[in-house]
Amino acid sequence: MTEARMVYVLLDGVGDLPHPDLGGKTPLEAASTPNMDRLAVRGAMGEVISVGEGIAPESDIAVFNMLGYRFGDEYPGRGVIEAIGTGADFKDGDLALRGNFATLGGSGEITDRRAGRNVGRPDAEAVSRELEEGVRFSKSGASVSVIPSVGHRVTVRIRSEGGLSGSITNTDPAYERLRGMGVAKDASGPMRIDRCRALDDDPRAQTAAELVNEFSEQAVKILGDSGTNERRAAAGAKKISCILLRDAGSRRPVVEPIEKKYSLGFSCIADMPVELGISEVLGMEVLEAGGTCDYEQKAAAAAGADGSVYVHLKGPDEFGHDGDAAGKTSSIEDIDGRFFGPLLGAISRDETAVVISADHSTPCISKGHSDDPVPLLVSGALAPPDGTVRFTEAQARSGMMGRLAGADVLDAALNRIRS
Structure with missing residues (x-):
């Protein structure tokens, strides 16, 4: 088996619905994202229900699921x-x-x-x-x-x-x-x-x-x-x-550490208390990577990390909550240019897979989290492409990876990039 290195990026709340201010496009469709497009051309896509059908999740339980952890009635809150x-x-x-x-x-x-x-x-x-x-x-x-x-x-x-x-x-x-x-x-x-x-x-x-x-x-x-x-x-x-x-x-959760779960070294780049708490619970080292919007620093930290790294970028979600479709589009473009651009310039895509998804959708028209599926892209390393060309909701629906549960995403991604 070839051990693959992974940069796993969750764009907080990036999923959306068509918006009249964007000519009926979603922010991902309206945004100019040449770097994510480059990744899409070399990757395969699918869509994800992060927690469950009909559940508009908060970020905590959504991130746990997107990292492979299902909770029943025992979730501590x-x-x-x-x-x-x-x-x-x-x-x-x-x-x-x-x-x-x-x-x-x-x-x-x-x-x-x-x-x-x-x-x-x-x-x-x-x-x-x-x-x-x-x-x-x-x-x-x-x-x-x-x-x-x-x-x-x-x-x-x-x-x-x-x-x-x-x-x-x-x-x-x-x-x-x-x-x-x-x-x-x-x-x-x-x-x-x-x-x-x-x-x-x-x-x-x-x-x-x-x-x-x-x-x-x-x-x-x-x-x-x-x-x-x-x-x-x-x-x-x-x-x-x-x-x-x-x-x-009223109690701390006890779960299997992420490195043991996947037999894969994992560090983390995150800013918000909930993501920092998740990192501590799962045993991930949090890397120094600047402030919330210091995307170039985050890219450098992700590129230089030992082993695989999970990156949580907050930007798009707040614009969704504010109903600001144009602002959300600009946030996506900012992340594409200032995070994914430097990242792609600093890694070998033959040796490092880039996986992009979201914890949940935050549609601008509803100004809150929704149960809509989010796009998933697995690109580079040994992952074969499927003909998709952009990281958008529509492209995700046509991708060969189909529809997945959030808790199955990392296993599915690793299956594609390991041989």
């Missing part, structure tokens, strides 16, 4: 993965939740789920301290840590004597829970903070729901009086009125 990724002090029995800093209107309706996205680090840290210092739980000994990460994203960890259960509902109305996974809901209508409920009769879940509701209610009051918000309003920025919570968990 995104909150735990993000807590691990932020380096939070988390232990089994703590309650960890993913949160969004969000903006409320005068009657309590959610006017922006991400507080305008422009939540700088000083503001995020200031309101987090205000919440940690101001929240008082009714249960003696209960405490909370609020850990801001990137932009509007935040992790909340609640600790209580006797431990807590993650078997509770979200307060974020845009997501629901399905077997421990976060699943996107229709977020187009008016929304308000949901009340957290226990999903079973476990007293630890009942207590967890009570503490989450106390935190949420007090957070609105504390942030309503926040000096940070007064400064934000004076500067024309959206207020941080609350934290929308979702995907609770």
Whole structure:
């Protein structure tokens, strides 16, 4: 057997649907992508349902699946993965939740789920301290840590004597829970903070729901009086009125390390807390590769990595959430020119396979994750071409690799590039 080196790239939320602003094309179809086109000509394509039919997944469970890990009812929840990724002090029995800093209107309706996205680090840290210092739980000994990460994203960890259960509902109305996974809901209508409920009769879940509701209610009051918000309003920025919570968990996952699973050395290039948490759980070394949009640095790190490397590029997803089809197209072109261009100039495609896909689709017309399939391309090394010429959704539908489940992608790719 010939050992193949792989650069496995997931373009966050790159899948899309035809958009009127792009003349009925998807952003991938509208974008000029000469470097991905070069890879497509030398590769084979298919399409992928990352988690399951009818499931519009969040990034955490989608990435786990795209790396070959299926979870049943035992999935611990995104909150735990993000807590691990932020380096939070988390232990089994703590309650960890993913949160969004969000903006409320005068009657309590959610006017922006991400507080305008422009939540700088000083503001995020200031309101987090205000919440940690101001929240008082009714249960003696209960405490909370609020850990801001990137932009509007935040992790909340609640600790209580006797431990807590993650078997509770979200307060974020845009997501629901399905077997421990976060699943996107229709977020187009008016929304308000949901009340957290226990999903079973476990007293630890009942207590967890009570503490989450106390935190949420007090957070609105504390942030309503926040000096940070007064400064934000004076500067024309959206207020941080609350934290929308979702995907609770209360234990660390235990899984087979990725190197053992595939008998293949794997490192990782990632920026966001959820991807960093996944990397730690799976035992992947995270390579230094600059900031989120430092694509040339990421290309250099991927080209120079020992063994195979998994690369997660965030760019397209946020434009999908914002409904910005032109911006998403530009983001794809930026990645093609500044990541794939330098990468192809630095590797031998006879020795290194490049695999490109996505964790999920984020259509601009719906401004949220969807269950639409995402394209898959396996190019170079020993992988024979199938006549496809562009990395697009339509080309993926006609590719010889057919339709795959996300958890089968790496096995299918390795089968094509190993002999």
